[in-house]
Amino acid sequence: xxxxxxxxxxxxxxxxxxxxxxxxxxxxxxxxxxxxxxxxxxxxxxxxxxxxxxxxxxxxxxxxxxxxxxxxxxxxxxxxxxxxxxxxxxxxxxxxxxxxxxxxxxxxxxxxxxxxxxxxxxxxxxxxxxxxxxxxxxxxxxxxxxxxxxxxxxxxxxxxxxxxxxxxxxxxxxxxxxxxxxxxxxxxxxxxxxxxxxxxxxxxxxxxxxxxxxxxxxxxxxxxxxxxxxxxxxxxxxxxxxxxxxxxxxxxxxxxxxxxxxxxxxxxxxxxxxxxxxxxxxxxxxxxxxxxxxxxxxxxxxxxxxxxxxxxxxxxxxxxxxxxxxxxxxxxxxxxxxxxxxxxxxxxxxxxxxxxxxxxxxxxxxxxxxxxxxxxxxxxxxxxxxxxxxxxxxxxxxxxxxxxxxxxxxxxxxxxxxxxxxxxxxxxxxxxxxxxxxxxxxxxxxxxxxxxxxxxxxxxxxxxxxxxxxxxxxxxxx
Amino acid sequence: xxxxxxxxxxxxxxxxxxxxxxxxxxxxxxxxxxxxxxxxxxxxxxxxxxxxxxxxxxxxxxxxxxxxxxxxxxxxxxxxxxxxxxxxxxxxxxxxxxxxxxxxxxxxxxxxxxxxxxxxxxxxxxxxxxxxxxxxxxxxxxxxxxxxxxxxxxxxxxxxxxxxxxxxxxxxxxxxxxxxxxxxxxxxxxxxxxxxxxxxxxxxxxxxxxxxxxxxxxxxxxxxxxxxxxxxxxxxxxxxxxxxxxxxxxxxxxxxxxxx
Numbered sequence: 137x138x139x140x141x142x143x144x145x146x147x148x149x150x151x152x153x154x155x156x157x158x159x160x161x162x163x164x165x166x167x168x169x170x171x172x173x174x175x176x177x178x179x180x181x182x183x184x185x186x187x188x189x190x191x192x193x194x195x196x197x198x199x200x201x202x203x204x205x206x207x208x209x210x211x212x213x214x215x216x217x218x219x220x221x222x223x224x225x226x227x228x229x230x231x232x233x234x235x236x237x238x239x240x241x242x243x244x245x246x247x248x249x250x251x252x253x254x255x256x257x258x259x260x261x262x263x264x265x266x267x268x269x270x271x272x273x274x275x276x277x278x279x280x281x282x283x284x285x286x287x288x289x290x291x292x293x294x295x296x297x298x299x300x301x302x303x304x305x306x307x308x309x310x311x312x313x314x315x316x317x318x319x320x321x322x323x324x325x326x327x328x329x330x331x332x333x334x335x336x337x338x339x340x341x342x343x344x345x346x347x348x349x350x351x352x353x354x355x356x357x358x359x360x361x362x363x364x365x366x367x368x369x370x371x372x373x374x375x376x377x378x379x380x381x382x383x384x385x386x387x388x389x390x391x392x393x394x395x396x397x398x399x400x401x402x403x404x405x406x407x408x409x410x411x412x413x414x415x416x417x418x419x420x421x422x423x424x425x426x427x428x429x430x431x432x433x434x435x436x437x438x439x440x441x442x443x444x445x446x447x448x449x450x451x452x453x454x455x456x457x458x459x460x461x462x463x464x465x466x467x468x469x470x471x472x473x474x475x476x477x478x479x480x481x482x483x484x485x486x487x488x489x490x491x492x493x494x495x496x497x498x499x500x501x502x503x504x505x506x507x508x509x510x511x512x513x514x515x516x517x518x519x520x521x522x523x524x525x526x527x528x529x530x531x532x533x534x535x536x537x538x539x540x541x542x543x544x545x546x547x548x549x550x551x552x553x554x555x556x557x558x559x560x561x562x563x564x565x566x567x568x569x570x571x572x573x574x575x576x577x578x579x580x581x582x583x584x585x586x587x588x589x590x591x592x593x594x595x596x597x598x599x600x601x602x603x604x605x606x607x608x609x610x611x612x613x614x
Numbered sequence: 615x616x617x618x619x620x621x622x623x624x625x626x627x628x629x630x631x632x633x634x635x636x637x638x639x640x641x642x643x644x645x646x647x648x649x650x651x652x653x654x655x656x657x658x659x660x661x662x663x664x665x666x667x668x669x670x671x672x673x674x675x676x677x678x679x680x681x682x683x684x685x686x687x688x689x690x691x692x693x694x695x696x697x698x699x700x701x702x703x704x705x706x707x708x709x710x711x712x713x714x715x716x717x718x719x720x721x722x723x724x725x726x727x728x729x730x731x732x733x734x735x736x737x738x739x740x741x742x743x744x745x746x747x748x749x750x751x752x753x754x755x756x757x758x759x760x761x762x763x764x765x766x767x768x769x770x771x772x773x774x775x776x777x778x779x780x781x782x783x784x785x786x787x788x789x790x791x792x793x794x795x796x797x798x799x800x801x802x803x804x805x806x807x808x809x810x811x812x813x814x815x816x817x818x819x820x821x822x823x824x825x826x827x828x829x830x831x832x833x834x835x836x837x838x839x840x841x842x843x844x845x846x847x848x849x850x851x852x853x854x855x856x857x858x859x860x861x862x863x864x865x866x867x868x869x870x871x872x873x874x
Contacts, residue, residue: 460692461819505819550831590864591798591829593817598862606864 158387158412158438160525163188163196163421166343167208167273167323170394171406171423171527172218174245178527180394180406180421181209181220188421194525196421201247204238204257208323208392211245212276214285218242219306220254221287223272235271237261237289237299239306260308261289261299268294269316273392275325278303279333279360286360288317288324288335295373296324296337298361317362318355318372323392332356332431335364335372336380338391346417348389348410353377354433367432381405381424381435386413390435395426396527401570401602403428404528405435423528425569436569439529442613443516443537448504449574449608450589455543457512457536457553458503462491486510488538500553502543504593512536514614515543523564523580531564531580533557545579549597551587567611574608576600645753645771652770655763656755663787663871664756669825670858670866671760672784672842674874676712679750680768680778684725684743685849688820691804696818700779700806700845709811711785711841714754721745725777752783754874761800761823764846764853780853782844788870792835794862797842800827801855805846809833823854826864835859835870 165182171193172179179200181187184207187200202209202220209222220242225235238257246252263271270291277286285303290296296318300309318324321337328334334356340349355364355372363371370376381390389410396404403426411417425436446455464486488511495512507513514537523531534543535557544554545562557563561581568576577587578600588598589606601607646652659674666672683699685691712718724746753771757763762782768774797814799807802823807814807830814830821827846855859867 458693460694461689463689548832590796590860591826592824593827594796594815594829596829596831 158414159190159194159196159421159423160521161188161190161195161197164198164418165196165421166408166410166419167392168394168406168408168421169209169211169220170276170325171396171404172211172213172245174218175249177246179211179245181211181222182408183207183209192524193423193527194530199247200245201252203254204240206238206272208273210274210276210287210325210394212278212285214278214303216243218245219276221260221274221276222257223274223289225270225272232265233263233267233270233291233293234265235263235289237271237274237287239274239287239301241306258307260287260301260306261297261314269297270294271297273323275323276301277326277328280328282360284360286326288326290318290324291322292320295319296321296335298326315361316373317364320375321353321372321377325393325395326360327395327433329428329433330431332358333360333362333364334433335362336393336433337372337377338393339377340382340389340391342389342391343410344389346388346411346413348391349383350389350391350410351382352380352390352393352407352435354380356431378432380433381407384409387411387420387422388413389419390422396423398527398568399600399602401572402568402576402600403571405433425528426571427569427573428571429573436573439517439567439569439575439611441517441519441532443514444614445507445509445513445612446515446534446577447507447610447612448589448592448595449605449610451504451592452507453504453589453592454507454513455515455587455595455609456503456505456510457495457541458501459491459495459512461508462486462494462510492539498555500541500555502551502553502595504589504595509614511538517565517567517611520559520564523559526566526568529566529568532567533563534565534577545581545585545597549582549585551595551597570602570608572608574610576607577609645755649770649772652755652766655758655766655770657758659754659756659874661874663873665871666858666866666868667760668866669760670860670868671825672786672857672872673757673760673762674755674784674872675757675762676714676752676754676783677762677764677767678712678718678752678781679771680764680774680780681720681750682722682724682746682748682774682777683779683847684723684741684777685847686740686777688803688849688851690849691818691820691847693816693818696804696806696816696847700804700847701813704781704845705783705808705841705843706811709843711783712752714752716752717749718752719747719749722748724748760825761854761856764848764855765851768853776848776850778848778853780846780848782846782855784842785873786835786840786842786870787873788835788837788840790837790869792859792867792869794832795835795859795867796829796832797857798826798829798860799844799855799857800824801844801846802851802853803846803848805844805855807842807844807857809842810840811843823852823856825856825858826860829860832862835867839873 189199295316297314324337366376387409564580
C-alpha cells in the first residue's frame, strides 16, 4: 500500500512537471509557423496543411485551416491582413528538389469568420530539379527600418536564399535576384533587433523522431541581405551559426523558429520538438522565452514549479511576509572566543513550526527584506492547471512554503498575503522570463500590472516597464 | 515741560528695555547660536514656507529632543516592538502641532551611566535602567542635508546620543489634490510614519538610512493642510531619516509647501 501511495505521488509529481512545461491540448505539429494573434485567439500552421488554434496561448488544438498542403509555412500580419507563405515540393530522398514558395492572404485566421477566405496562392520563388537550392521552408520578415518585405527559403540541399516581396501584394518584386545568404539550414527566418538583422535556421537531422538532432542556430548582420556571421566570425554561407536552442531532457529536435513579441522585453519563440518523450514521442509545439545575451538570442528555460527565493532586481532583497523577525537561538561564536579544537556542530535552518505561531491570523502584508532563508521568505509556486494559461506558460499560485498563505493582488493595485488560496484571479500569477533573464510576475486579475518594488522594501503593483528594475524579479531555487 | 521730558525719557527707556528683552529672548531661542555643533547640519527656519528640495525631500521639521530608550542593539526592532513603542497615541486625538520651544513632560526609561573603571562591560550584560521624569523641548529646524541627522541633533543639543526615540513633525500645504503619490522614507534605525494621524508605513528591523527604502500605499494628498509625523528609534550608532513624496513612476513630488 505504502509503495502504491509512493507510485501515485511520483506519477502526480510527474504530471505536474509535465503540465507545467509543455503546451496542453493536442499540440501535435511539425514546422509550426510564427504564432499569429487574431481576434483574441492564437494560430500556428504546420507542414501538411492545417494547424493549431489556442484560446489562451497554452492549450492548443487542431482547427486552423491552411489550404495547399506542402511544407513548413510561415505567417505575418501586414496591416489588417495576414500573409501566409508555404511551399509545395516533391523533394526529399524520393524525388528531386524542385520546389515552389507560394503566398496567399486572408483577412482573418478564424475559420468560422464570414471573412475567412484565402486569396489564390501565387508563386514567389522556385527551384529546379537539381539546383543548389530547395525552394521550400519559407520565412517571412518585414524590415522595420524600411518596411520592405522579404522571404527566406531553402534547405540543407544547397543555399538559403531570400526573395523580396511586395508588402501590398505578397508577390515577388519584379527584377530582383534572390541572393544566397546561408547554406545547409532548414526553416530559416529573420528577425531584427537594435540595428542587427538575425538569420535563424535549423541545423541537424530532421524528421527522425527521438533521434532527430535538429537545433536552431543564428548569425547576424548589419545588412538585411547579410553576410550573416556567427559569434566566431563564420559566415552562415560557410555553415556558421550560434546555438539558440537544442535538445532538452525529455524533448529533442528543436526546429522551425518563430518570434513572438508579447510586450517590450517579453519575447517568446515557437518551434517544434521533433519528439516529446512525455507525449508518445510525437512532434509537438513548443514555446520558450527568448533571452538576449550580448546581442544574441538564446532560448530561455520553461519555468518550473518549486520553492524559491523571489528576489527583487531593484535591491536584491527578498519578497516576504511582513511578520516579526524571529531570531534563531544559536549561540554567537565569535572567532576570538572560540576553542579552535572544539567539535563542529551543524545547525538546522529555522523551521516553519518554529515561527508560524508568531504570525498573525488573517491577511498579512507583503514586504521585501534581507534574504535570510527564513520560513516567511520561502515561496512555493504551484501550477494551477484549471486556470488556463498564456503564450508559453500556465498560472501559478504563490504560497509560503508549507502553508496556505497566498500572495494576492488587491483591487486597489496593491499586493497582500491572503490567509488561504481561494482560486480567484487575484491569486493566480503569470511568470514570464524577460529578455534579460529576469522575470515579471503578473496577476491574472490585472493584466499589464505586475509585481513591482515601489521602494526597496515595499512591493505593490504597477504597469510593466521593461526599462525599470522595479518590475523585475529573480527566482532562486531552494 | 520738565514733566513731559521726564515722561518721554521714561517711555524711551522702557521701549529700549523691551527691545533689548525681545532681542535677548530671540537670541536665547536661536538653537544654532546656542549649539554651534548643529550648524553644519541645521539652520533656523525662516518665516516663509519652503518647498521640498530638488529631489523632493522635506527638510523642514519640528524635532522633539530625544526620548531616552536604551537598546544595546537595533535587532530588537521587529514590527510588534515598533508598534508598541512608537505608536502609543502621541500624534493622535487632541494632538497639536508643536511650535518651536514647546515642552512636553514624560516618564522615560533612562540608562544609568556605565561604570567603565573596570573596563568595558562584558557582552550580554544588560546595563541598569530606571524610569525618570523629564521635560523635553520641541525645536523647529531646517536640515541643510536631504537627510535629517538625528544623531547630530541629539549630540549637538547635548540631549542624548544613543538609545533614543526621536519624534518629528512637519506641516504641508497642498494647493490642489495630488493623486497617486506615496510617502517614501529611509531611516536609521527603525521608524514609523503617519499622515494626519493615519499610519503610512513602518520600517522595522536594524535599518540603514536608504532613500526610498519603504513607501506607503498610493494616496491622494487632498488640497489643504496635512500633518506628517514620524518616530525613529535607534540603539547604538548613527541615526537619521529622509522623507519625500514620490509619484507613480518614483519621481519626486514638489508642488506643495512646507510651512513653519
